[in-house]
Amino acid sequence: MTHQDLALSSPVGLIAGGGVLPFAVANSLLARNITPVFFALKGICDPAAVTRFKHHWVPIGQLGRLKRLMRGENCRDLVFIGTLVRPALSEIRLDWGTLRAMRHILSAFRGGDDHLLTGIGRIFEQDGFRLLGIKDVAPDLLMPAGSLTRARPDAYAEADIAKGRD
Structure with missing residues (x-):
């Protein structure tokens, strides 16, 4: 599905x-007249840069609060974006929404980081949110398809490319 096929809800x-x-x-969303609303992870997201946008600060572990804030802002479409380091357990403050989802969260922890984020994403999707990727919301930030130079890949490079796609 390309971004042209996807009707984004705003915000x-x-x-x-x-x-x-x-x-x-x-900024990419704003350029297309789509309002971004930040749910900035406390202690991780840049506090100076986020002030230019509508935002809410959310500590890690506040899943119930996060969902309430998103519904209050009419955010049906969501994107997980930015760097994240697994916090120390002492830094996490759980709310009731997180405790209710704990069975799913613990199951998601049984894999690598991708498995964890996929599991957290499923929790949001089960609650009626639509999880999107950067290709859906900011395709202008992605590299264009094809070769970026006049040089063409040789047979060895083509084999590597094919392996990477698998």
């Missing part, structure tokens, strides 16, 4: 970690 919620990518995505 789009950005569950934002660290780095500059969350803000590049927000």
